[in-house]
Amino acid sequence: MEESVILLVEDNPDDEALTLRALKKNNIVNDVVVARDGNEALDYMFGRGNYSGRDPNVLPQVILLDLKLPKIDGLEVLRQLRSDQRTKLTPVVILTSSNEEQDRFKGYDLGANSYVRKPVDFNKFIEAVRQLGLYWLVFNERPPVGRF
Amino acid sequence: MLVSGAALLLACASFIGYDLVTFRSATVYNVSIQAQIAGSNAVSALLFDDQSSAEKTLSALHASPNIISAGILTLDGRPFAAYSRDAGAPIPALPQLSAGQTETYRFGDGGVLLVRRIVFDGKPTGIIYIQSGMEALYARLRLYVGVSAVVLVISLLAALLISSRFQREISLPITQLAEVAQHVSRDKNYSVRAAAPCSRDEISVLVEAFNGMLSQIQARDIDLRRAHDELEVRVHERTAELTQANELLTSEVAERKATEEALRQSEERFRLMVSDVKDYAILMLDPDGRVASWNAGAERTKGYQAEEIIGQHFSRFYPEEDIQLEKPEACLRIALQKGRHEDEGWRVRKDGARFWADVVITALRDKTGQLRGFCKVTRDVTVRKRNDELLQLRNAQLETANKELDAFSYSVSHDLRAPLRGIDGFSQALLEDYADKLDSTGQDYLQRVRLAAQRMSVLIDDLLNLSRVTRSEIRREKLDLSAIVRTAAEELQRGTPGRNVKFLIADGLTAEGDSRLLRVAIENLLGNAWKYTSAHDRAQIEFGLHKDNGRSAYFVRDDGAGFDPRYSERLFGAFQRLHAATEFPGTGIGLATVQRIIRRHGGEIWAEGAVEKGATFYFTL
Numbered sequence: 001m002e003e004s005v006i007l008l009v010e011d012n013p014d015d016e017a018l019t020l021r022a023l024k025k026n027n028i029v030n031d032v033v034v035a036r037d038g039n040e041a042l043d044y045m046f047g048r049g050n051y052s053g054r055d056p057n058v059l060p061q062v063i064l065l066d067l068k069l070p071k072i073d074g075l076e077v078l079r080q081l082r083s084d085q086r087t088k089l090t091p092v093v094i095l096t097s098s099n100e101e102q103d104r105f106k107g108y109d110l111g112a113n114s115y116v117r118k119p120v121d122f123n124k125f126i127e128a129v130r131q132l133g134l135y136w137l138v139f140n141e142r143p144p145v146g147r148f
Numbered sequence: 149m150l151v152s153g154a155a156l157l158l159a160c161a162s163f164i165g166y167d168l169v170t171f172r173s174a175t176v177y178n179v180s181i182q183a184q185i186a187g188s189n190a191v192s193a194l195l196f197d198d199q200s201s202a203e204k205t206l207s208a209l210h211a212s213p214n215i216i217s218a219g220i221l222t223l224d225g226r227p228f229a230a231y232s233r234d235a236g237a238p239i240p241a242l243p244q245l246s247a248g249q250t251e252t253y254r255f256g257d258g259g260v261l262l263v264r265r266i267v268f269d270g271k272p273t274g275i276i277y278i279q280s281g282m283e284a285l286y287a288r289l290r291l292y293v294g295v296s297a298v299v300l301v302i303s304l305l306a307a308l309l310i311s312s313r314f315q316r317e318i319s320l321p322i323t324q325l326a327e328v329a330q331h332v333s334r335d336k337n338y339s340v341r342a343a344a345p346c347s348r349d350e351i352s353v354l355v356e357a358f359n360g361m362l363s364q365i366q367a368r369d370i371d372l373r374r375a376h377d378e379l380e381v382r383v384h385e386r387t388a389e390l391t392q393a394n395e396l397l398t399s400e401v402a403e404r405k406a407t408e409e410a411l412r413q414s415e416e417r418f419r420l421m422v423s424d425v426k427d428y429a430i431l432m433l434d435p436d437g438r439v440a441s442w443n444a445g446a447e448r449t450k451g452y453q454a455e456e457i458i459g460q461h462f463s464r465f466y467p468e469e470d471i472q473l474e475k476p477e478a479c480l481r482i483a484l485q486k487g488r489h490e491d492e493g494w495r496v497r498k499d500g501a502r503f504w505a506d507v508v509i510t511a512l513r514d515k516t517g518q519l520r521g522f523c524k525v526t527r528d529v530t531v532r533k534r535n536d537e538l539l540q541l542r543n544a545q546l547e548t549a550n551k552e553l554d555a556f557s558y559s560v561s562h563d564l565r566a567p568l569r570g571i572d573g574f575s576q577a578l579l580e581d582y583a584d585k586l587d588s589t590g591q592d593y594l595q596r597v598r599l600a601a602q603r604m605s606v607l608i609d610d611l612l613n614l615s616r617v618t619r620s621e622i623r624r625e626k627l628d629l630s631a632i633v634r635t636a637a638e639e640l641q642r643g644t645p646g647r648n649v650k651f652l653i654a655d656g657l658t659a660e661g662d663s664r665l666l667r668v669a670i671e672n673l674l675g676n677a678w679k680y681t682s683a684h685d686r687a688q689i690e691f692g693l694h695k696d697n698g699r700s701a702y703f704v705r706d707d708g709a710g711f712d713p714r715y716s717e718r719l720f721g722a723f724q725r726l727h728a729a730t731e732f733p734g735t736g737i738g739l740a741t742v743q744r745i746i747r748r749h750g751g752e753i754w755a756e757g758a759v760e761k762g763a764t765f766y767f768t769l
Contacts, residue, residue, distance in 0.1 A: 014574070097566050120605035121605075125569070
C-alpha cells in the first residue's frame with residue numbers, strides 16, 4: 001500500500017508555516033502530515049500512540065526531517081526508521097538549519113537520502129522546496145514494497 | 149805384615165832394654181862386691197902402710213877382664229895403691245862421697261866408675277875405686293840384636309808366606325770387589341761385575357751379594373734413566389706448555405691490566421661524575437635497602453648529609469602512609485623481579501617537606517647473578533608535577549570550553565538562523581499577500597528587513613566557519629594546491645558566469661596541510677580576488693610560488709580594487725573591512741579565517757597592494 005503523503009517532522013511552527021506555504025506556492029497538493037517531535041513522527045510511522053490504528057505498512061512518499069527536535073531528535077528518528085524492516089527504505093530528506101559537518105556525516109551515515117539546508121532567504125527556500133517536490137514526488141521512483 | 153813386624157820389633161826392643169837395665173845393675177853389683185873384697189883385703193895394708201901388699205891385692209883384679217883400672221886412696225886423698233890393665237893409665241876423676249855415704253858410682257867413658265869407703269872396725273880407713281868397662285854388656289847387646297834380627301826375619305818371612313796365601317783367598321777378591329766398587333762409584337757404571345772367587349765361602353757370598361746389588365742398582369738405574377728420560381720429555385712438553393701458557397697469561401695479564409686501568413679510570417670518572425651530579429640524587433642501597441653511598445644531588449634533594457644517612461634504611465624517604473603500605477619494600481621487590489622499577493610519588497625531605505619524585509631503582513647483580521644491592525636515582529620533579537597538574541587542569545578547562553563552544557556553535561547553527569528565516573519568510577509573505585495594503589515605503593522597509601535578516605544569516609555562517617577553523621583538528625597530508633585553486637576558480641566562474649576574468653594558475657604546487665581548511669583558505673582568497681575585481685571589465689587572478697631571499701611563499705594576486713597599504717594590518721582582523729558594504733559585500737571575517745588557518749599550519753600570511761593597483765596575498769605553510 002502506498003499513499004502520496006508527505007511527512008513533515010518540524011517543531012518550529014514558523015518553519016512549519018513557511019514550509020507549507022512553500023509547498024503550496026509550488027502547487028504541491030499532496031497531503032502533508034506534520035509531526036512536531038521525533039516521538040510523534042515514530043508513532044505515525046509505526047502506527048502507535050496517537051496514530052494507533054494507522055496501518056504502518058502504508059508509508060509516506062517522502063519524509064522531510066528536521067534534526068533539532070524535542071524528545072527524540074531527528075538523527076535518532078532516522079536510526080529507528082532505518083533499523084525497522086518496514087521503514088528502512090523510505091526516502092528521508094533531512095531539511096534543517098544547520099550545515100554542521102557532524103550532522104551531515106551522521107545523517108548520511110544513518111541512511112538519509114538527501115540533506116538540504118533551509119536557506120534564510122525565503123525565495124531560495126521556495127525554490128529548494130520546489131525542486132525537492134519535483135524530485136521526490138515526481139521523478140523519483142519509490143522503493144518497492146515487500147520482501148525480496 | 150807390617151803390624152806383625154812392628155809387634156815383633158817392639159817385643160825385641162823392650163826385651164833388649166830390660167836386659168840392658170838388668171845387666172847394668174848386675175855390673176854395678178859385681179863391681180861393688182869386687183870393691184868390698186879388694187877393700188877388706190887391703191885394710192891391713194893400709195893400717196900398716198904396706199903399699200906393695202895393697203898393690204898385690206889390687207893386681208888380683210886382673211882375673212876380671214872387665215876391670216880397666218882400680219886404686220886405693222888414703223883418707224886424706226893420697227893415692228896409696230893403683231892397678232891398671234893398660235899400664236900408665238891415669239887415675240880418673242872420682243865422684244865425691246858425701247858424709248855418711250859408703251858407696252857411689254857413675255856411668256861414663258864406656259864403663260862404670262864405683263867409689264867405696266873402706267871401713268875397718270866401724271872406722272873409715274881409706275877409699276877404693278874400681279873402673280869397670282862395659283865390654284861384656286856390649287857383647288851381650290850385640291848378641292841380643294843378632295838374635296832379635298834373626299827372629300824378626302824368620303817371623304816376617306813366615307808372615308809373608310801366610311799373608312800371600314791369605315791374599316789370594318781373601319784379600320784379592322775383596323780388593324777386586326773394592327776396585328769394582330771404586331770403578332762403579334767413579335764411573336757410575338753398574339754393568340761391571342766382581343769376579344766370583346773359586347772357593348765357596350763367605351767372600352763368594354759377599355761378591356754374589358755385591359753383584360746382586362749391582363744388578364738391582366743397574367736395573368733401577370735403567371728404570372731410573374727411563375723414568376728420567378720420560379720425565380725429561382714430559383718436563384720438556386710441560387715446559388713448552390707452561391711457556392705457552394705463560395706467554396698467554398702474560399698477554400692476558402697485560403690486557404687485563406689495561407682493561408682494569410681503563411675500568412678504574414672509567415669508574416673514577418663515573419664516581420666523580422656521580423658524586424658531582426646535583427640535579428639527581430644517585431645513591432646505592434645494599435641488598436636490604438640501607439643507604440651505602442650518597443652524592444651531592446642526594447644531599448640537595450633529600451637534605452641529609454652523607455654521614456648521617458649512610459647505613460640508614462631508605463624507607464625513611466617515603467611518607468608515613470607509603471611506609472604503612474610497605475611501598476619501599478614493594479619497590480625493591482619489583483626491581484628485584486624485573487631488574488628495574490620506575491616510580492613517581494611523594495617523598496619526604498629531612499626537614500619533613502614533601503617533594504614529588506621521579507625514581508628509578510635498578511637491581512645490581514654481579515657476574516654470578518648474586519644481588520649486590522640497588523642503584524636508586526631520584527629526581528625532584530615537583531615543579532614539573534605542579535606544571536603537569538596545572539597543564540592538566542588547563543587542558544580540562546580548555547576541553548570544557550571547547551565542548552561548550554561546540555555546543556554553542558551547534559546551537560547557533562540550528563537555532564539562530566531559524567528566526568531569521570521566519571523574519572525573511574514572513575516579510576516575503578507580507579509582500580506577496582498584502583502588497584495592496586502597503587505603500588512603496590512599507591514594501592521597501594520589508595525588503596530592508598529581509599536583507600538585514602539575510603546579512604545576519606551570512607554573518608552567522610562566517611562566524612561559525614571561523615570558530616570551526618579554530619576548533620577543528622589539523623590533519624596534515626600531501627596536497628595539490630594547484631588543483632584546489634583550479635577547482636575554486638571553476639566554482640567562481642560557474643557561480644557568476646559571463647565575467648571576463650583570466651586565471652593564471654601555476655602547475656604542480658604542492659604542500660602539506662589539512663585539505664579541508666586549506667580549501668576554505670583558498671576559496672576565501674580567490675573569492676576575495678574575484679569580488680574585488682568585479683568592478684573591472686577585465687581582470688586577472690594569479691596563483692603561484694614566489695621566491696625571495698631563499699624564502700618561498702605561495703601567493704594569490706589580483707589586479708582589482710586593491711587596498712590602502714596604510715591599513716594592511718587591519719585586513720586580517722575579524723569584522724574589519726576596508727570597503728563599504730555597498731561597494732563590495734562582505735562580513736570582514738573571510739581574511740581573519742584565512743589567517744587563522746595559515747597560522748594553525750605554522751605559516752604566515754601578509755598582503756601587498758595599493759588602491760586600484762590590485763592586491764597580492766602571500767602565505768607560507
